[in-house]
Amino acid sequence: MEPTAARGSLAGLLGIWGVTRAALLLCVLKVVVFPGPDVTSDVSVIYRGWYDVLVTGTFPQDDVTWQYPPAAALAVLSPAVLPFLEYATAFFVLAFLADAVTLALLLRGARGAGRYRRGAWLWVAGVPLLGPTVYARYDVMVTAVAVAALLAAGRHPRLAGALMAFGALLKVWPALLLLAVRRRAAWVSAAVTGVVVAGLFAVLMPGAFAFLGFQRDRGTEVESLGALVFHVARHHGWEGEVLLNYGSVEFLGPYVSWVSTGALFLTGAALAWLVLWRLLATRFAPHTAADAAFTAVLLFTVTSRVISPQYMVWLVGTAAVCLCFQESRMGRPAALVLAACPVTTLEFPVWFGSVVASDGLGITLLAVRNGLLVAASLLAARALWCATVPGRREVPSAPGPSWAERTTVPS
Numbered sequence: 001m002e003p004t005a006a007r008g009s010l011a012g013l014l015g016i017w018g019v020t021r022a023a024l025l026l027c028v029l030k031v032v033v034f035p036g037p038d039v040t041s042d043v044s045v046i047y048r049g050w051y052d053v054l055v056t057g058t059f060p061q062d063d064v065t066w067q068y069p070p071a072a073a074l075a076v077l078s079p080a081v082l083p084f085l086e087y088a089t090a091f092f093v094l095a096f097l098a099d100a101v102t103l104a105l106l107l108r109g110a111r112g113a114g115r116y117r118r119g120a121w122l123w124v125a126g127v128p129l130l131g132p133t134v135y136a137r138y139d140v141m142v143t144a145v146a147v148a149a150l151l152a153a154g155r156h157p158r159l160a161g162a163l164m165a166f167g168a169l170l171k172v173w174p175a176l177l178l179l180a181v182r183r184r185a186a187w188v189s190a191a192v193t194g195v196v197v198a199g200l201f202a203v204l205m206p207g208a209f210a211f212l213g214f215q216r217d218r219g220t221e222v223e224s225l226g227a228l229v230f231h232v233a234r235h236h237g238w239e240g241e242v243l244l245n246y247g248s249v250e251f252l253g254p255y256v257s258w259v260s261t262g263a264l265f266l267t268g269a270a271l272a273w274l275v276l277w278r279l280l281a282t283r284f285a286p287h288t289a290a291d292a293a294f295t296a297v298l299l300f301t302v303t304s305r306v307i308s309p310q311y312m313v314w315l316v317g318t319a320a321v322c323l324c325f326q327e328s329r330m331g332r333p334a335a336l337v338l339a340a341c342p343v344t345t346l347e348f349p350v351w352f353g354s355v356v357a358s359d360g361l362g363i364t365l366l367a368v369r370n371g372l373l374v375a376a377s378l379l380a381a382r383a384l385w386c387a388t389v390p391g392r393r394e395v396p397s398a399p400g401p402s403w404a405e406r407t408t409v410p411s
Helices: 003-028 041-054 072-081 087-109 118-129 131-136 139-152 157-171 173-180 184-204 211-216 227-236 256-280 288-302 311-323 331-350 352-357 360-388
Strands: 241-245 248-252
Touching: 003 087, 003 118, 003 131, 041 072, 041 087, 072 087, 072 139, 072 157, 087 118, 087 131, 087 139, 087 311, 118 131, 118 311, 118 331, 131 139, 131 331, 139 157, 139 173, 139 288, 139 311, 157 173, 157 184, 173 184, 173 256, 173 288, 227 256, 227 360, 248 256, 256 288, 256 360, 288 311, 288 331, 288 360, 311 331, 331 352, 331 360, 352 360
Parallel strands: none
Antiparallel strands: 241 248
16 A cells, blocks of 8 residues: 555544544534434433533442442543533543544554554544444544553453453443453453552542442343343233333333343343353464453354344444454454444434334334344354364455455554
8 A cells, every 4th residue: 555545544533533523522412413212311400410410439339320330430520621612621631532432543543564554444434324322432542442442452461451341441341351361460450450549549438349239230231132032022922011211211011021031041141142252262363362252252242132222333443443453354344333323323213112112113123223233243252263262264354445345554
């Protein structure tokens, strides 16, 4: 790639990022009205309410909607660093900055031999396809931490372990990234960071772990894979109902506990498969940690009792790290995740009323979105297994990237 073409590609990438992110900011600031229910109320009402409790030095331990590990308090309190802005506006600005940091990390991860800007392009494209929900939740901040951890895993294992542990204390799922880490230093660093940070919260702020009981009691959320059973069953005499429960819209009624238990069983089976893979895998390459992390997050997302739209940010971020590596086997699963992003926006917030009503449009959107994620999970798991476990045929790489994807930043 000629230097002029590489610079032009980078300028185009940054230009698209700037235009799309400006559009997201206009939506969350309500300069432009996005169709569907207001996605910003979580920040302006729920987060702000938690903020008022957290600043008193305690967690909202009597609020069942607080279902997050203790370091999530830092995300909710973060608008305090911009005291000259109203709470919600400050939060949106910080979400925008987390988005920018993630892009910068992915561009840095594209440097060197065997690295591509495909990951940065995926991030630039995937985030706006998820709509303004991305900036109206703190998941983009957690994803920035996870991306930093995965990119650091090769050369800076201690830093990677510390970031993974801190991410897990922000929103649990980054703990999955440790499954792919081989260096003992990363595990030691993660353990020390987790114990110290969790211990500080437990000592300094009452109710740091009240969220564990609230998570245990959650049911089947209407956007999850298992919820499709009840969406269809409502048309055949099922007597349950849809209600706001534990902070999300869930199915309540006969057999819901069975489906919720089934989801937990599938999550356990996914964990067992990942542990088996880790025990049998012997062929590790620089991209293996990212591929395994993406696969793990996919498996835990599709088997969860809840698949909220913001969960897609996790998948886009971890997939983007995979695509920074030329030899990654996650091209096709990443493409399916990208295809699922606009469908996710259509089911929430655009036509969420149809999802709640279980009408034909709502069921179709959920079936397509969840079907894409299931297909991505199976493809990713197969590719990871075949590429790393002895005696299995290696899955061929995805077709070569386009001229924009092949560009690398000079070292």
